[in-house]
Amino acid sequence: MSISRRPLLAAPALLFAGRAMAQGAPIKVGSLMPLTGVAASAGNSGKAAIELAVELINTPQPDLASMPLMATTGFPAIGGRPLQLVMADQQGNPSVAQNQALRLITQERVVALTGGYQSGLTQTASAIAERHGIPYVNGESVATNLTERGFKWFFRTTPIGPDIAAIYVEFLKAARVNGRPVTKVAIVNENTEYGTSIADVIRRTAEAAGIAIALQIPYAANSADVSAQVLQLKDAQPDVAIFISYTSDAILYARTMRAQGYRPPILIGDDSGFSDDNFVQTAGDIAQGVINRSAFDPSRAGSNSFKVNALYKARTGRDMDDTTARIMQGFLVTCDAINRAGSTAPAAIQTALKATDLKAEQLMIGYRGVRFDDKGQNTLGSVLLVQLRGREYVSVWPTETATAQLQLPYRGWE
Template sequence: MKRSMKVRLAAVLLGAGISMGAQAQQEVKIGVLYPLTGPGAAVGAELRSALELAADIINNGAPGVPELPLSAGKGLPNLKGAKIKLVFADHQANPQTGASEAERLITQEKVVALVGAYNSAVTATASQIAERAGVPFLNPESSSASLTQRNFKWFFRTTPHDDLFVHNAFEFLKELEAKKGIKPAVVASLNENGLWGTETTKLQTKLAPEYKLNIAKQVMYPAKTTQLTSEVQTLKAANPNLVLQSSYTADAILSIKTYKELGFLPDMILANNAGFTDTDFVKTLGKDADYVITREVWALDLASRNPLIKQVNDLFNSRYKINFTGNSSRTFTGLMVMADAINRAGSTEPEAIRQALVATDMPGNKLIMPWKGVKFDATGQNTLGQGILTQIIDGKYHTVWPFNLASREVVWPMPKWDQRK
């Protein structure tokens, strides 16, 4: 091979994220955007661990979980065993930083695809950069419904979105009344004021009348706040039986501490995932975290119905000494779906990867999620995802809804602060 031809070939392979040379390891570079410092650092660390486990399974194998796609451990077989290389970027939960980091990953790191970014507001800006550049962007966790309402060609989301999740919450309340005669007389909400919390508030406002519920008070706050005293005092004055809450980790923890300090506790807190499912929530609050009900997409007690859940969680726990959460399990799944698409594409060309994502049809028995599978509609939304509700009891998350999947009965109302052992 002439030197000029070698140079051209090396340039092509490098642009595709694949190294050349007998000693060089073939690589497929995937950019991953998450909050690794700042207020979301704790959850970001767990998401990073989930990504690293997924990449390790793809690159080096996991013979104990043969049902998991690409677990044979030979890299990506349709790319001659090329290994996944994760290129991490820290968006610090800042939408502008997320956009600039997405651009850096695409233009400087030459990644073939992007996965991220947990915070809906960051996913919105980062995916705009990917859309303009014509680079596939897969979002495993952000739930703002509007993200798949932008007519984007390059954006795909595996998680269900808030329209479904808020419906789930109200369906649960409807069935709770029908089956157990429990109906909250006064409902209030406490939501962060970013894209996710704002859209959730709008959905709650829209759906409450349809379910014959009145939200007497809606309180919003800045997600990076360091105090919630006035907001909790406003809630306490409304005297609700039920608080619907959407908070990230730091503010979820802060809210519970403030509730206790001010002697406020409704009959129930029905949370919208995020901070309430982060490992740090239970670790920091201990018994004070108990009895909260949160919407979820994953629960370890569902392993009795899907052995893959326990098999992969055991790998995660043995390495990091923690269990998956609804956040980290979705991130793991997102990277597995992206890697599967790149492998099926047999190419690192953006359009080939995009077409493979469009054609994705992964059955539920190949996932660690309690979903029917992964299949994207024309908007890039997975149509086969579904939500569950879990309740924290003795520091563990127990599935309580849908009732036919429940591992234990709902405890309602929550015991008051001075009644807890």
Template sequence: MLKKMVIFGLLILLVMVAAGCGGTAKAPDTAKAPETIKIGVTGPISGEWALEGQGFVKAVRLLADQVNAKGGVLGRQIEIVEGDDKGDPKEAALVAQKMVAGKVTAVLGSYNSSATEPASQIYDEAKILHITPSSTATKLTEKGYKMFFRTCFLDNRQGLFVAEFITGTLGKKQVALIHDNTTYAKGLADWTQKFLEERGATVVFNDAITPKEKDFTPTLTKLKGLNPEVIYFTGYFSEGGLLARQAKELGIKAVFMAGDANNNPDFVTNAGLDAANGVFITTLPMAQDLPYNEAKQFVADYKAKYGKDPESIWALTEADAFRVVVEAIEKTQSTDSAKLAEYLHTQLKDFPGITGPITFDEKGDRKGAVHVAYQINEKGEFVLYKK
């Protein structure tokens, strides 16, 4: 019995020695890959404004893929977290709560001011950096939120441009303003009225339509009797195109104009080529008219990846929002939102954006303003207006 035990022990010893000498046994690999840096992208990814929200996602994913291919930021990959708020304020609040729970470093969105407004409060309370590319309502940065920024320009600046364009470039004095009572549209209408009246123009009408309605003939019939020289619509393209169509059908001779939320190919679809022809759209310069090398490179990369140019200027301002977040992370060597916001407020100067140099003021608003007018031609193309 003792002999058998000795032999068994020697066998075990030999197996252990062989395993050690063979070099095939490895200690378990317990090293983990660094955690990703989560950046939220929110907007109307579905619904009537889906073209805008999907453009946000495409733009940011393109840039995130490029950054990740080069090793990421701070040795970490960027993870994009999508949030579909459908352009609805209640949905936007729910999406914001999910982003907070998901511990994102920053959020880029939303599209419309009415959705951005409730979300901005949630992000500010959670101390999460929040940058909107397209919510232009002036009052959004009058709340004192330290975490809120935007890469677009404000309604008051667009209103000033519109007033100067109508009274100066077009030489018109009788103006009708139509809005839809949303935060953005009513704000733009009121600012435009202020600057028009300061320039001696008369606002013969400033009232709202109901969003999502299809028949605006009662409002337009009332307008027709006031004999405006210009109609300026400050709402969104869904209704803007229909207004242009129905104004044409009613024989209204006034010049039809619309604000930057109508800088969208669906405006032409809704209006029809005949009614869209000659309409003026006031907006930021579109991709093809931006002179910056960053814009040319982004558009080329976007087309190479998706087979077409960006369909909206807001995809480019969303891309700029992503780029300034990455810049802040790199410069601060941190993903702490408070440090990133402090950097954007105090140190980011003339950052070479796709849409031009970017500097933020103490409120988080982008300094400066660049607005232009496009006139839609008989082919439905938006052509930069030069008088």
């Protein structure tokens, strides 16, 4: 209480001082999201989460006081100046992402950039930031090569491909189907960047651990019909089916599996499409027990994730999904670094980002913390597995942190 009241009392004085010294101007942070085009649904969820983050930073949130910037208003270390978000639509187009990054940097004079969403677009937009010497923090793109480019201004908070594959493989090694170990794994992946890169890293990690991928079915996203893939699986009878899909196809798979009466013993639906609340609301009832990876577990009452999810739900009417949460956490890390920099100078923010050392309890997501290596990759990102119960995902793996018991086999619509 006492923490939150001080800045409130100080606020009028600061406002006055700000006006006198012309320091009350908002500090602008830019964000690039796909607000139109095929990824518009995910992009707009990300936008809602970032807008929530801005509101939380600009108003005192005693409830979330364990997270940086929450108990205070604006950026306390920079004279309490408020945060202003400049949102831009990258339209799912690499060239537009660059245009918008350039506009935000040169015209809007943002002090840092976040977002990007699709890895290819994060790549082109961050190249512009690198040239202009503006920090770029990404919270959601998982392509490994993004942090292998030798960039000095690029930071990434999300866990990446190898982290994701590791937890799946760990789970597959421990899982039992009818009392025997998993021997036959099938991967069904959409064949653009997201599906291809995740499928490849899972395949490599699994094979290194002695689990053979018996069947891999790449398919073109947004198809009108997916029944052939489902029948292929029905024919092959794998122990585990891993789907890597965007929302539209995830919905279609759940419906088609029901129509074709197919249920694998274990069904894994990787993040994106399967974690989207749109999927849970439209097809969740017939995909009971699907296992998903996530870094965001809002099921533990009283946790930051739980509280942030409640605020997000009050705002949008929907639960926050993993991708959206990772986007929001990336944005919050950026703002924390700006505050610690104590200045809006890009170099100071860059230094502050390099010095980032956030603990698990300071986050709204389930990472072990945020600390960047020399390449700008967060070394403390972590992933857990969740399972769909009713219309909510509950965490089931690793067992130490799980809030619910893993239930097998996959139940689907029963």
